[in-house]
Amino acid sequence: MSAREEVLGRIRTALGETRAPVPEVVRDYRTTDDRPAAELLDVLVDRLEDYKASVLRCGPDDVAATVTAALDSGLGTGWAPGSVVAAPGLPAAWRPEGLDTDDDRPPVQLAERAASVTAVAVAIAETGTLVLDGTPPCGRRALSLLPDCLVCVVTADQVVGNVPESLGRLDPLRPLTMISGPSATSDIELQRVEGVHGPRTLVVVLVSGAAATIR
Amino acid sequence: MTTTPQDLRTDQTPLAPGAPRSGTTFLGLPTAPRGVGHLRGDRSFPDAARDALRDGQLRANLGHATQTIRGKRARVVAELPDWQQLRAAGSALKAATMARLDEHLEELERQVTARGGTVHWARDAAEANRIVTDLVRATGTDEVVKVKSMATQEIGLNEALEAAGIAAHETDLAELIVQLGDDKPSHILVPAIHKNRAEIREIFLRTMPRVDADLTDEPRRLAMAARSHLRERFLRARVAISGANFAVAETGTLAVVESEGNGRMCLTLPETLITVMGIEKLVPTWPDLEVFLQLLPRSSTGERMNPYTSMWAGVTPGDGPQDFHLVLVDNGRTAVLADEVGRQALHCIRCSACLNVCPVYERTGGHAYGSVYPGPIGAVLSPQLTGVEDNASLPYASSLCGACYDVCPVAIDIPSILVHLRAEHVEAQEKPTAESVAFKALARAMSSPRLWRLAQRAAGLGRLLARGRPTMPAALPFPASAWTRSRDLPTPPAESFTAQWAREHGGRS
Missing domain, CATH: 3.40.50.10420 (NagB/RpiA/CoA transferase-like)
Known part of the structure; x- marks a missing residue:
């Protein structure tokens, strides 16, 4: 008998011939957040900053300038545009002049770059979480991992209140990365230290106001 | 029938017969094999714990770390108004998955x-x-x-x-x-x-x-x-x-x-x-x-x-x-699944909150448990994965205080499983143990007023050993030492309640 048949057979033995009905799952926890949109943006900013990300807010016409400011804060002024890689689908209006664009180069080459700029798929206010889904505006997973500084642009319509709302907007078949602050560890005396293997700096550009949308 | 107290049980289905599970379960389902992996220690929990307790640096490190994480957890859990609803849903989802x-x-x-x-x-x-x-x-x-x-x-x-x-x-x-x-x-x-x-x-x-x-x-x-x-x-x-x-x-x-x-x-x-x-x-x-x-x-x-x-x-x-x-x-998981009380241990999402609140873990640390799964969840998971007789001391590595159950995010009733596994271990013994002999004698004494009075009078002699201290010395001769080695035994009172009642009320009820 194959291992597969044997393990499945053991499970059937363990559960018995006459199986108990499947227990009911009551979902009376919160699945929506009714707070006004503006308040959710404030909560998102508060939670991002609490976990040591920095946040710059701007209107829809100032995104490229604010991304430049974000890179200034993460890299210091005077960074070379060619050392910053943008996701291939990042809207042209969001890109500072002269940025490199990710292509199908071997992913480890991204480790030589100073920073990357991506969009997000969803942001969760209550937990201060950004979700990237591997579509062209977000880029492949290595892009938001290897450069030491990550700039993410979030538009107001992408912000949801809580975790259940976020999963409803995501495609589980895509490679998803949930990011809550810079990389961190609590492995030494359970004290949180920011900055281990992932980007040590996370700067979020939050775009709100009329027509603040990526699509 | 086993000796598991019914009020601690999570369901009222008949318990599995307490056959030894080393090697296989009562349904013939194999447990995790010996000689590979890290589910068994080389020493019993009390032996390993005694050494760990002597290590002052270890106790200081653990005390500091567990206290820090308990505070952090409590703060972020308090932020969610629907924590108990999430716990209940998590528990039900896991039960539905296993079914x-x-x-x-x-x-x-x-x-x-x-x-x-x-x-x-x-x-x-x-x-x-x-x-x-x-x-x-x-x-x-x-x-x-x-x-x-x-x-x-x-x-x-x-x-x-x-x-x-x-x-x-x-x-x-x-x-x-x-x-x-x-x-x-x-x-x-x-x-x-x-x-x-x-x-x-x-x-x-x-x-x-x-x-x-x-x-x-x-x-x-x-x-x-x-x-x-x-x-x-x-x-x-x-x-x-x-x-x-x-x-x-x-x-x-x-x-x-x-x-x-x-x-x-x-x-x-x-x-x-x-x-x-x-x-x-x-x-x-x-x-x-x-x-x-x-x-x-x-x-x-x-x-x-x-x-x-x-x-x-x-x-x-x-x-x-x-x-x-x-x-x-699999590695023993289907054997756990076969136990209607113990299968809850499979709901564990490996968060370690139960370790951080456990007064036993906080003092002994994880190595004393022998298995890669330490703490309260390890005390119920490891013996089930290996068969109870291969980790027989772990179900006793707990004071049954229940703190683990309170913090478990999927509400695993760890104390009930511990009691269930203790019963299984006791029933698996072919020869009577010192403890079972002692409790049988106690049961006999407690069911006869005359024997009970005699026993009380005999226990009163213990006062001579205590020499005025509130607890008996730990170094009692065997077999009493098996009990006093890790527990305080109160010094018997000068007069029992029944004796005092009889003296003051002259035998009237």
Whole structure:
């Protein structure tokens, strides 16, 4: 008998011939957040900053300038545009002049770059979480991992209140990365230290106001 | 019928007969085999605990760390008004998953396969190790990077790879500390919780080839040393091995929850990814994750959300490993599933909140439990995976205070399972033990007023030994020493209540 048949057979033995009905799952926890949109943006900013990300807010016409400011804060002024890689689908209006664009180069080459700029798929206010889904505006997973500084642009319509709302907007078949602050560890005396293997700096550009949308 | 108190039971179905489960369960289901993996210690819990309790540094490290994490957890749990509803949903979801585990596993296999992954099944630790070793060999490499994983610790994968000439590099900071220090993990979440910053600095200075000689014990500096030590390994790795926190049956999506980004490095950069997962770690549908992604981070690191969660379904062209293998491991889990009381232990999401609140764990640390699963959840999981007789002291490694049940994010009734396993252990004894003889004698005395009065009078002689102290000396002669070695025995009163009543009321009721 194959291992597969044997393990499945053991499970059937363990559960018995006459199986108990499947227990009911009551979902009376919160699945929506009714707070006004503006308040959710404030909560998102508060939670991002609490976990040591920095946040710059701007209107829809100032995104490229604010991304430049974000890179200034993460890299210091005077960074070379060619050392910053943008996701291939990042809207042209969001890109500072002269940025490199990710292509199908071997992913480890991204480790030589100073920073990357991506969009997000969803942001969760209550937990201060950004979700990237591997579509062209977000880029492949290595892009938001290897450069030491990550700039993410979030538009107001992408912000949801809580975790259940976020999963409803995501495609589980895509490679998803949930990011809550810079990389961190609590492995030494359970004290949180920011900055281990992932980007040590996370700067979020939050775009709100009329027509603040990526699509 | 067993001696389990009915009021502690979670359901009222008849208990399984208390046949010894070493080797097989009463249904003939095999437990985790001996000689492979890390589910059994070489000493009983009381023996190992006695040594641990003498280590003042260990107790200071553990006391500090568990106190810190308890405070953090309590603060972020209090932020959610619906925590109890989430707990109840988490518990029900796990029970529902177990009730149709075979169907969900078959669905998971179909979905992972349809998206370009390969699914392997392993009856036990030895078979899982063989499968992984063969997969690594087939790639032609002799080193792998690893994401922290309880399943691969349980099956002893690193040792199996080493025996095959393959170097396995742990990349989680705490696992790295344990590996470099040639130590053993002592906590589910923070395997190096027993080491403080000064001890970690010493290990790094001794074992990292290119470490800065001026390294201080500041946690940030230590984390940076780990970053530079591992960076090049991540970039050259061709094969990674991970565990899984969750797998979604209906979509084939796997999830790894982490903090440092070492998980993302392993899950993203190598060409081949091998994920080793216990068969109980799945959930039926995508929305089910909305419950666990709230319960897990708040319960484990005390964060609203952990820094990184990675999810993937099979293979994605142009993004991440192009060769993906999922190894599903039984290793005694079906034997646990067969026990209607004990099967709740399979609901565990490995958050370690029960370790951090346990007064026993806080004092003894994780090594005393012998198994890679320490603390309260380990005391119910390890004996069931191996058969109770192979971990017979663990169900007693608890004061039954219930703090573990209160904090468990999926509401596992650990105290009830402990009592259930104690009963099973007692029933498995063929010869009477000193304890069972003592309690039989006590039962006889308590059912006869005349014998009881005699016994009380005899116990009163104990006052001579106590010499005015409120408790009896610990060094009583055998067999009383078996009881007093780890418990305070109060000095008998000068006069029993019944004697006092008779004296003051002249025998009237």
